[in-house]
Amino acid sequence: MKPLSDNRALRTDNLHSDRRFGVEHGGIHKPIHTSVQYAFDRVEDLIGAFQGTYKGGYQYARQGTPTTAALEARITALEDGVGTVCFATGMGAIAATFLTLLRAGDHLVASRYIFGNTNSLLDTIGGLGVAVDKVDACSVEAVAAAIRPETRMVFVETIANPRTQVADLAGIGQLCRERGLIYVVDNTITSPALFRPRTVDASLVINSLTKTIAGHGEALGGAVTDTGLFDWARYPNIFPAYRKGDAQAWGLLQIRKKGLRDMGATLASDQAHRIGIGSETLALRMKQSCSTALALARWLEQHPKVGAVHYPFLPSHAQHERATTLFTAGSWLLSFELRDPSSMVHVLNRLSLPLKATGLGDTRTLVIPVAPTIFWEAGPEARAMMGIAEGLIRVSIGLEDEADLIADFNRALE
Known part of the structure; x- marks a missing residue:
């Protein structure tokens, strides 16, 4: 690679x-x-x-x-x-x-x-x-x-x-x-x-x-x-x-x-x-945001309150080998599911650094509950076909310091 x-x-x-x-x-x-x-x-x-x-x-x-x-x-x-x-x-x-x-x-x-x-x-x-x-x-x-x-x-x-x-x-x-x-x-x-x-x-x-x-x-x-x-x-x-x-x-x-x-x-x-x-800053931004995304994905995967993490550069990802062969990094996009989906809104409201917003690829980290927002119109059958759990949370990683972002997710989950 x-x-x-x-x-x-x-x-x-x-x-x-x-x-x-x-x-x-x-x-x-x-x-x-x-x-x-x-x-x-x-x-x-x-x-x-x-x-x-x-x-x-x-x-x-x-x-x-x-x-x-x-x-x-x-x-x-x-x-x-x-x-x-x-x-x-x-x-x-x-x-x-x-x-x-x-x-x-x-x-x-x-x-x-x-x-x-x-x-x-x-x-x-x-x-x-x-x-x-x-x-x-x-x-x-x-x-x-x-x-x-x-x-x-x-x-x-x-x-x-x-x-x-x-x-x-x-x-x-x-x-x-x-x-x-x-x-x-x-x-x-x-x-x-x-x-x-x-x-x-x-x-x-x-x-x-x-x-x-x-x-x-x-x-x-x-x-x-x-x-x-x-x-x-x-x-x-x-x-x-x-x-x-x-x-x-x-x-x-x-x-x-x-x-x-x-x-x-x-x-x-x-x-x-x-x-x-x-x-003009594409290469620099991607180096930073991809590194932070991988670090957060690894951290979330070990957290007892997280049931699943979806990120291509995690060995647990179904297409991990394909991703590491094709891509130089796993991108700034990840998503995860809580073991208790009913706590999703509470956890997201406790986050202070990520902005609760639609959109992707910003300098700021953005989070959104997927099923009730951007994929609501698709309906539950289409969401199931696309592998979108009702409690799925999408994260678009920005340029914040890696340690600060992980600490904020830790506070929200605890």
């Missing part, structure tokens, strides 16, 4: 990435471009921008600005991809991917262990004529069994929120490569600091930039990155208008045009700037 964040793109190239194409007026950081309209010196270039023959300018801020382009270049480098499209939120990125690449009559295989809103979105596209099967993605055999002739795409998360199941990422990648399927991996929890989905043959990588990459809870954003591994020339759902030039660019071009331009989930320049600044 390699050391955390030893990749130069994360430690050095990422820090200077917004200066790679030049920065106006010698600024240390890429400035915030607020202009919505963009002008051209020649009308021929304006026409070319619409017809795809002119590559040097911006048309309208809904499709991107110089500030969002700088962030897209940063994310592309982090994920070792060939291109990125940014959106206003992570859900905007996922929705655009599904709605622009799938059509009525197509079939999607998805992990049953996924973020609650993504699960809800899958139900929505099911109502639009796209068949969806939710399977145990920890088993490549389960994914393979669900594939049909009309299957176009497989969607998984790296580490599931909130129960931390780890999909058989490598096995599914090999399966999708052999079957010619689009393999979409949501890398939000791990981020490229811990794992690059390209290494397991992912076609597209999703990041909710709000969380790990920004890391400060001050900006919403999402991204879709093309790894360059999928042959878009063979994909039947690419519109004729986008079957021009290098086929490697077709998929992302369709996502930008149909998903960003037409649907309008545009990332604002000021939000892109905030995310870019936050991403």
Whole structure:
């Protein structure tokens, strides 16, 4: 297992990435471009921008600005991809991917262990004529069994929120490569600091930039990155208008045009700037928060009032060996169950450092009772299928001192 964040793109190239194409007026950081309209010196270039023959300018801020382009270049480098499209939120990125690449009559295989809103979105596209099967993605055999002739795409998360199941990422990648399927991996929890989905043959990588990459809870954003591994020339759902030039660019071009331009989930320049600044400390934050998460998970596992702890780098985790092979650390996400579920509210109210809040990947540690909040809409049957106990507590580890955080949990439990 390699050391955390030893990749130069994360430690050095990422820090200077917004200066790679030049920065106006010698600024240390890429400035915030607020202009919505963009002008051209020649009308021929304006026409070319619409017809795809002119590559040097911006048309309208809904499709991107110089500030969002700088962030897209940063994310592309982090994920070792060939291109990125940014959106206003992570859900905007996922929705655009599904709605622009799938059509009525197509079939999607998805992990049953996924973020609650993504699960809800899958139900929505099911109502639009796209068949969806939710399977145990920890088993490549389960994914393979669900594939049909009309299957176009497989969607998984790296580490599931909130129960931390780890999909058989490598096995599914090999399966999708052999079957010619689009393999979409949501890398939000791990981020490229811990794992690059390209290494397991992912076609597209999703990041909710709000969380790990920004890391400060001050900006919403999402991204879709093309790894360059999928042959878009063979994909039947690419519109004729986008079957021009290098086929490697077709998929992302369709996502930008149909998903960003037409649907309008545009990332604002000021939000892109905030995310870019936050991403500069990605490697340092992940080193600290992952170390603290592992220490707290180990401590909770030994506590007599705790019945179960779910964290991929604990030897007791069902996918421990897979996680330690794939990831450089176990992430900042953990969850645990009390032996007496009726004490859950009392214990959480006694915590003083963690904030009782929704959301993930902040500088502050956040805690939430899962079943009565973020997975309440799913219902008890769906929660049981996803392995979510009624007394499950999710913890998003921040940057507090490890000893202080453990002491606070000790006070709450005692």
